[in-house]
Amino acid sequence: MSFGLTPSQTVGPFFSHALTWLDGPDVVPESEPGAFWLRGRVFDGAGEPVPDALVESWQASPEGRFDHPDDPRGAVSGFRGYGRSATDDEGRWGIRTVLPGRVPGVDGRLQAPHIDLSVFARGLLDRVVTRVYFAGQPANAEDPVLSALSSDRRETLVAAVAQDGYVFDIRLQGERETVFFSV
Template identity: 65%
Template sequence: MAELATTPSQTVGPYLHIGLTWDDGPYVVPKGTPGATWLRGRVLDGAGEVITDALVETWQADPNGRFDHPDDSWGPAPGWRGFGRSDTRDGGYAIHTVLPGAVPGQAPHIDVSVFARGLLHRVVTRVYFPDHADQHADDPVLSSVPANRRDTLIATRAEDGYRFDVRIQGERETVFFDV
């Protein structure tokens, strides 16, 4: 039997924005939702240049710490989507959402996946918020990150919400998790 050659690896980009976006993708919650805010940022490469063909996906609990998922230990949150998707073709991403509630044993956070050219697999991180700084020390995931790198996981306040830049590599590289 002849041995077949291995198929070469392909990166997850660069044309994600062509087929993986949809009109309400950035809207975890509809416009006009009380307490809604924007989470905006850029995806930067190792040289600090903006990546304009990346895709950012978010997954989060509702304000009560519940997910719309059958495995949620508190029971699914009916009507809560919790998922957002934004491309970076305009130089950054933008997700319209509400601050998540605390999941049992964890500080409020949003899970973030980034797909971009040059990556063989998505990278996964979390964004925490300054509003919940009193809960950060008790979060087992954030506590596992070296103290001098934790700030790469904490959003900063912005005029219309929060800012969270994702640095794929290089100086101030965002902490990514092996999932």
């Protein structure tokens, strides 16, 4: 007997017992010097909020190092750099974090401070991955990834300054679709 390939399925539904992250949206504690909120909303192709998405963040420490064996400069312990936030009924998500340091790209050039985000949501066959850069950072002008994009596409990767940190909306499709990366 032979069986055919298993058909592709969309991500989800999510079962909260399997996705619980004890620290939730806290990459750093509230008392961490320089801590701020990175908040936003996830929108579908029709511009409607996605109430059942999951946003995960991964970033370097303020010194530009990862607590991971693949850090080309050697792993540094003490900064996890990971957070997870489910969206609410209005598609809102948030991560409490700190500004990451600059890290070298594959060509060795330093990249502007950024946070990698993975988004899981209904209707997606796999996660989508993007980056968040921060408005007002001088290094944005020389970042190799941002520099490779047209100005209208570059805007979709830059978080705006907010009262308690930064705002970064994620548009899965449609007008002003966020730039996503193949990883």
